[in-house]
Amino acid sequence: MPDYIKALIYVLIASGPTVFIVRRIAVPVIGEDEFLVWRNCWLATTCISFLSNSFLVFSGLLLLVCVYGFKKAREPLYLYIVLMFAAPCVSVNFGIPGLFASITALDPPRLLAVFILLPIGVSLWRDKGNRKVSLADIFAGGYVLMICALASRLGDLNSVLRACMAQFLGVVVPYFVFSRALRTASDVNRTLLAFAVAALPIAAIGTFEFLKGWPVYPGVAARWDSATGSGYLFRDGMLRASATSMISISFGFMCMVGAGCLFALKTKERFGLWHYAATAVLLAGLFASVSRGPWLGLAICVAVILSTNLKAASKFVAAAVPVGAGLALISASFIYRFINLLPFVGRADKASETYRSDLFDAALLVIRQHPWFGSPTFLKAPELQKMMQGQGLIDIVNSYLQITLEFGVVTLIFFAAFFILNAAQLAILAMRKAPKHVNYVGILGVLLSIMFTIATTSSVTFVPYIYWTFAAMGVALMRMGLGSTRQETAEPIVSKPQMRVLRAGA
Template sequence: MPEHLRALIVILFLACVVFTLARRPATDLIPDRDFKRRRNLWFGLTLLAFFSHNFWLYLLAGAVILSIAQRRERNPMALFFMLLFLIPPVEVPVPGFGVVNFLVDLSHVRLLTLCVLLPAAWALSKQSDTQAFGRNWPDKLLAASMVLMCALTLRETTVTDTLRQTFNLYVDMFLPYYVASRTLRDLEDFKDALLAFVLASFLLAIIGVAEYARHWLLYNALSGAMGVPWSSGNYLSRGGSLRASATTGQAIALGYVISVAIGLFLFVQAYVRKPIHRYLGALLLAAGLFAPLSRGPWIGAGVIIAAFIATGRGAVRRFILLGLAGVLCVPLLSVVPGGEKVLNLLPFIGNIETENITYRQRLIDNSLIVIQRNPWFGSFDFRSTPEMQSMIQGQGIIDIVNTYLSLALRLGLVGLSLFVAFFAVILVGIRKSLRAFPDKDDEQRLLGRSLLATLVGILVIIFTVSSITVIPVVYWSVGGLGVAYIQMVRRLRREQATELANTRLQPR
């Protein structure tokens, strides 16, 4: 039996376990019919991917299926999140039929965006109660970033390729942000969307644990079976153990997604009735976070939990308990079987692959030298500079494992400032929105705490990784969720003010 079909059997079994255990707690948040429809769609598209044996056939059949599913879906972001990590984000060029070399690159993520988010964006733009794009600061900063990226692309390539890159920015950057920021309008919408992301991450987590345990990348053979070459998805190890990647293509990308899911789970779990279901979900995400053996996401997950605690009730007491638990865990790990290996993997404590930390330090030092030559708008040929050439690794590549440095090198300090300002404005907006709920146990405040902590964690993690595979589409989407939350709180404030004014005007 071919490897990809053997892997399919394992994947289907693991998915059945997750969906069976998750069905009851999921119905505490959403209708059972929505859960079953999305679950069946996940299974159907997975089977299509593994049995199609041709990526074009998968794209064509998937487009039909997704177009039908989108019409029946009440929450497009929930559908998008549920299927976002279905298969690896391999890309194929659409032929130019003799006019140009190729039109655009298509992948599962872009197929999903075009079939689910594009119709949703069009429908939202026609609704009178949808805020027009450009009316708030995150919109303006995002638009400015896109314009700058398109303009700077012209200096290194042709007009045709610039148009191609503009299309990519619209699909990969604008649509996830726009639909997320406009389509979620009340708490039920947020429950639905965040639960979908968490469920999809449960699947990634259990698959990642299986890959780690069996030393087998379950999706590694799929791209070859579909006739698509893919440079990612290679076997990587750390400390003698396989670094799981599931469908994300990179171990650190898997850890990043699971970290984001942990942040969103902090909100979702509050609505799950049975404690055993909450504990199982938390345990699965913790195991999924460990499986990639990526230290950046571990730090990010710690930051997410710390930020969530800091904005809640009894923060000081909980921080003390958390610190005591951390202090006690270190000596405990040194005596339990396998604990020494875990200690060696920990950032700032362990001694496994410490050269990666040295590489990152050198990357920062050399990048700062290159940035100083073209500080405002960067340069397109920064990789050819002597400082960057000295960073070539054994694979013959220059791995810029820092999203902020990558932006500063390509787009200069102007591009970096727009990127940072976009998320900073959203974080400030969420923090101000939390003040509308003096009760720290209010569910609206709980949602804001979860989104605030998740965004802070994302900004920490991308300091350790470039924006590869699914990483950017996740942070643009979560940014959109933050804007949707800010708008929801503003609507609540206006409604409360109107009710208060009407009450005062009523005759006594």
């Protein structure tokens, strides 16, 4: 039996139980029929990932899956999130033979942006109200324009086109669509649900990788003639799972956001048994990443949520103490090993902490040489060459540093201002008497965890797609109006023949 068939069987077995958990959580929010579309599209995308012998074949089959989704789903917008993690996030260059060697690098999320979001975005653009520009739009647009303009320094039209296409499909399209299409509290909760649903099966697959010591997706990347990510990474003798993220910390980031969105989800259903089961799967995936940045990020998210609910905080402590004591009695060695992995207090992989500290110091020296607009050749600086690792790579494990080094302080200001503004406006909503239909505190907690965690990882694989889509949801909340409690009606907000995208708020 070929290895890729064996891997597919393991993936379907590992993720199978999560389908039942997802159904229990999703059906009360989106209905049985919509859940079936989500499930079928995810399973189809997973299967074609392993069965396609090239990225081009995968792209064609994914288009058919998206056509099915558009035809069957009442709200196809959310399929972008549901399918975002279903295939390995590796990129393949595409160009025009004889003209341009490479005008864009496509990966599964960018394909989904073309197949799902672009048609919706065109429909939304026809509404003049969606073209109104807010301060958040200015900051996000300034960031994109700076990157596109600075790409001209490469002196290569291919590079300029590649940078512009990457920003258009990775930032502009998801940001515009989600910031304009979400118009009701129900839309926001469906978005949170989509993130949790998308992360659940991948968290289970990552847990399988961790327990078996076998990454299952590098074989898919090899069949697509693409880079295979970080390969086998270990910490304290344990394999760091990566699943479709291809990089362990990106996988942990995905599980962190999925768990945070599950906590922030506001529905008529109480946080019951199936929600706890989903939480356990996501936490298992988060642990399997053995990535301390996302661990701390989720801790920040939980702290923000509990800080405004003393009753929930007391229940959390009451539940955590016996669980921790039980684990200590069952396996004291596990507790010791877990503590040893914790940042600041643990002793495992101290070299990683030293590397991050040295990288920050070296990066500041390089930034001083080109402070305002950065340098496209920053990696060649002697200060950073000293940070070369054994694999021949210089890993810029900080998204803020990554932006500043290549594109300068001006670009960083646009980027940081966008997220700070988003968080500040959510905090204003959270401090008010929040409407019962939206968990503003929970959404703020997830956003703060994202802002913290991207300081511990570069913006690779799924990471930027997650934070731009999630932040766009925050902008949508602002566009609804502070304290909005609008509910949805049956009237579609986008008129398109035979296609229902979303339903507008009254």
